[in-house]
Amino acid sequence: MTNKYYEFTPDYAVPPGATILELLEHLNITQAQLAERTGRPKKTINEIIKGKTAITPETALQFEKVLGISANYLLRLEANYQETLARIKEKKSLEQNIEWLKNFPIKEMIKNKWIRECKDKVEQLDELLKFFGVSSVDAWDSIWRKYQVLFRKSNIAKTNPYAIASWLRRGEIEANNIDCLPYNKDKFKEVLFDIKNLTTTSPEVFVPQMQMLCAKAGVAVVFVKEFKGVPVSGATKWLSSEKALIQLSLRYKYNDHLWFSFYHEAGHILLHDKKSLFLETNETSETNKEKEADRFAANFLIPQRDYIEFIKKFDSRNISRNAVISFANKLRIAPGIVVGRLQHDRLIPYSYLNDLKVKYCWTDEK
Template structure:
């Protein structure tokens, strides 16, 4: 028996009820509901309920229709499933209009600038896009997944931060990391430890070139390094976390000083090496009292040693001229601004000729100029 109506699946309008598709098929074949009932062994009442959309096409009914109409059971079931999913989405969308208060918590300017939402989107559309962006089904699920873990983030308590903005930044960093880890080998802590010195030596290069080299070196150790521009009120310098089984480090250009940028990277590498089972994210602002947190203090010590070996610390602390700092930087093999930053930390002096060695820069600006 050949169908004269049945559409190919890619032309099926999933908003159309499966029963309507069945009725059109019967009309095309000149078969009445009563005749279908007689041929199928199904009751006329049940067929009428299916056609009117009051009863779903079950697996048994689909197999029966396959036998009688020679339309595969899988086709009927896909039409039924997709039709139900379509209407479930419509029903869910009706609830999204009531999420205006939740939507208002997010940094809308940043969401628009980063193409997460559009400026002229309705509240319902924004809510739908946000839920999809964060990979959650509801605001309650968003809170549990993205806000509650922030209680254990490390940050300077004197700063006011926006938890929703932090969630956006963390998700953006996760998205970027997912692109990188797709080609990453298995994480190798020994390779990561060996990567520290080459990364420190790369700091003498222009910022973008140095960052890309650090990315390549870390990726060979199974670690993803990404850059995500800061979102206002997050006050994040860097975060280390695990994404798809790989350690991931995400950085911003907060403070715009390259010594802070490279110190943050080494700080997060320290966390990955020293605290591999740590499940929290770290917000290193550069001004927090990290001594109150043993893991933060350990990561700071690691970063200091990675950029300035201990045998040079006394000499750096007592330095009085920029020339001395430049000479020490050449001996260590890092950018002089990094040593100048360590001098400021050790001696408490951030101005003058030595302070002017600290270079300001923004990775986003560097990439824009290069491109």
């Protein structure tokens, strides 16, 4: 036989006064007599019985002497009663915000095991608030409202600001599980060179290595799967003054995009302030800071002097596969990165040399 346990959350609260009343009846003591024996006003005793006045530690000790019931037990009854009252009040508040749930990609979040599935909508809303680490819808708004304009500007037709907030929050949660040394700008610059040598390796190799190297410099790197409403390749955010977050997706699937996104976000950390959130989407390259991060990524992966010397030898008709591979080997980077740069600069067609790019996919897509 299998024992099953069910969680029971009552929608009513029983005051500890009910237990006291039963005990008074058992001992043949009236409320007036209890008031006299404890030195409490009759009104106070009556309000305690009805649950209108809380049992204080001092009162609990007095009841212990008169009624022979443990003060600790009475105080636990009082604590449970107050907690139940608070939960009932909170449930009523949540019920008024059920429609708010519809803003979020709940099915995707459940599928990705970010939150558990709840049959009751109030419980589902409570689960969502726990995911965001906030106590109420108003608290959520106060934290995320400042990012809403940025979310909407990124790509009005396809962006769901609530989906992006969910994606970013998942990154924060994963980053909090990464132990990092305090941020060190010089150390971070140093590890970026080491990481560049990993561009020729597989994700199984470079992901743990880049996470470990960046953590030593105070930067947490996380990969969070993209989904509908989140047209974001990467994001940068400071979790504290000593810990930065680089969050990446596999939105474009290929290595040139992924590595450019990583160094683009690294550029934000090195070049820009610690108060801003930076999102990399289709339409974020128009601002000065985004252009600066673009230049940083492009020139870090392929130094400008080397790039100019390479392209001046060719025109779009004779940049060969072997030439690209040889140049990439010289720089010790993946050939696909060179192809992506040449395509972006319109020096070769977007249909040319794509076989040199490496496609990435999430484990559950293999």
